[in-house]
């Protein structure tokens with residue numbers, strides 16, 4: 061291809077390069093700034109997400125064996141790799157390796173976070189993967205790369221036309237070391253800012269946790285005890301507007317909701333998108349998923365109001381003892 065057409069090609073790819081690189085860089089920083097993400101459990105936590113993927117993903121055996129026992133380390137590694145891939149493609153440092161890492165991350169996200177998205181084209185991770193592959197195949201074409209400046213800073217002579225593989229390896233290694241140092245610095249600063257407090261924290265998950273909406277365990281109210289098989293009492297659910305409990309049949313988290321007309325309904329709290337746990341939102345009266353924003357309407361059989369799924373929540377039939385107000389699962 062003539063040189064001027066090559067330059068046009070690489071210029072045409074600049075929006076893709078800066079969008080994909082910038083988004084991955086931001087995503088990595090955002091994860092480390094989010095106080096809910098680096099937690100073993102809780103809405104939006106890496107621990108909960110991994111537990112979900114260990115149920116639904118084709119990578120489940122690998123996740124259970126490697127990632128699930130060390131969720132915080134997994135979260136830090138994923139965020140740091142996102143930062144490194146983003147920085148690499150933005151600066152041109154270790155460019156091809158960065159695009160490979162980015163494509164592998166996007167593939168992993170597709171096989172986990174997006175695996176349950178139907179139809180597949182609603183999931184964002186495949187397009188990112190294709191974007192990374194395109195960038196890797198095209199290369200940066202010498203546009204907006206900082207490698208030369210870094211080599212000069214380390215007093216490396218400009219590459220000679222007849223430079224051998226050893227010289228290439230030395231330059232590649234130097235770029236990799238600088239990129240790794242840059243990525244670890246950004247990750248470390250993000251982690252420190254997050255630890256400093258809410259002023260630096262990224263937007264927290266928009267939900268209050270299920271525990272904040274009511275008791276985290278079956279209960280009829282503060283200090284009360286319930287008969288075996290009873291999940292809660294009508295009075296307690298109406299006061300709190302919702303109660304979380306564990307479905308003894310499936311072992312899933314589940315939620316009771318008191319509707320505005322006083323009716324009480326129950327749902328399996330596993331989001332039908334990718335299996336995170338939904339929680340009741342007092343403001344809207346809906347059940348919200350912290351992972352990708354699905355919204356379910358408890359007043360209409362758990363139907364989807366918004367979000368990346370078409371499947372309503374699974375409704376759980378309940379029985380209410382008219383005399384005592386005790387609620388138990390039917391059947």
Ligand code: FES
Nearest residue numbers: 331333334349352
């Ligand atoms: Fe994706 Fe709930 S798991 S919206």
